[in-house]
Amino acid sequence: MALSIILIFFIYGLVFGSFFNVVGLRVPQKTLFAQNRSYCDTCQRTLTWSELIPVVSYVLQRGKCRKCGESISLIYPTMELATGILAAYTFYRYGWSRELLFGLVLISLVMPITVSDIAYRKIPNAILLFFSPIFFVLRLDALGDALLGAIVAFGLLMLIVVLSKGGMGLGDVKYFTLLGFAFGPLAFLLLFFLATLYGALIGVIVLQVKKTGRKTKIPFAPSIGLAAFTVFYYGEAIIQWYLSYFL
Ligand SMILES: [Zn+2]
Numbered sequence: 001m002a003l004s005i006i007l008i009f010f011i012y013g014l015v016f017g018s019f020f021n022v023v024g025l026r027v028p029q030k031t032l033f034a035q036n037r038s039y040c041d042t043c044q045r046t047l048t049w050s051e052l053i054p055v056v057s058y059v060l061q062r063g064k065c066r067k068c069g070e071s072i073s074l075i076y077p078t079m080e081l082a083t084g085i086l087a088a089y090t091f092y093r094y095g096w097s098r099e100l101l102f103g104l105v106l107i108s109l110v111m112p113i114t115v116s117d118i119a120y121r122k123i124p125n126a127i128l129l130f131f132s133p134i135f136f137v138l139r140l141d142a143l144g145d146a147l148l149g150a151i152v153a154f155g156l157l158m159l160i161v162v163l164s165k166g167g168m169g170l171g172d173v174k175y176f177t178l179l180g181f182a183f184g185p186l187a188f189l190l191l192f193f194l195a196t197l198y199g200a201l202i203g204v205i206v207l208q209v210k211k212t213g214r215k216t217k218i219p220f221a222p223s224i225g226l227a228a229f230t231v232f233y234y235g236e237a238i239i240q241w242y243l244s245y246f247l
Pocket of ligand 1: 042045068
């Protein structure tokens with residue numbers, strides 16, 4: 001596998017990661033196309049090109065705005081770096097293939113939703129609606145499996161919404177349903193199990209670090225995204241390993 005192409009995927013991933021931050025932050029505010037240039041959240045100043053280099057600008061400015069000195073959230077460079085690594089790893093693992101296409105679409109769905117949920121506790125309908133037809137096309141060859149995955153996901157999640165009396169948001173339900181469609185029923189069940197596992201672990205860590213009360217609402221989308229990538233890369237291996245105990 002050509003190292004140079006993996007590097008190109010990494011660099012494009014960083015740039016797209018920066019774009020996904022903008023999408024995740026602006027779509028819930030309905031300002032995605034209202035303002036073209038990026039600006040500082042605190043002093044509203046338009047950023048220069050040297051402040052817009054993914055990860056590098058953050059490191060050079062030591063995480064602070066050049067003018068007002070306000071801290072820039074660590075979420076942004078983290079998401080940029082994660083997008084770069086995921087894009088490079090997806091190409092490294094699958095090469096030029098259908099899986100590469102599916103993986104890049106999955107990254108483009110998960111990253112803005114994760115940013116939006118962390119920033120506003122919202123999973124924007126606009127992002128889910130944008131990606132629904134794309135996943136429909138990607139799953140045309142196994143539409144039955146996709147529909148069954150969506151039905152299983154929606155049924156399971158609605159049951160949890162009813163039983164938990166609002167403990168799970170409708171945004172999470174819609175997000176899970178789209179992922180059920182994308183992954184099919186069996187992989188979805190693994191995805192759901194892993195998401196709750198990651199959610200519990202992240203919950204414990206956040207409570208330890210922040211020392212806030214149990215009432216703090218922790219966004220669930222980061223756990224869902226992490227589970228989606230785990231299943232995309234390793235789901236088949238995990239399911240094989242699990243079934244080997246019974247067969
Ligand atoms: Zn500023």
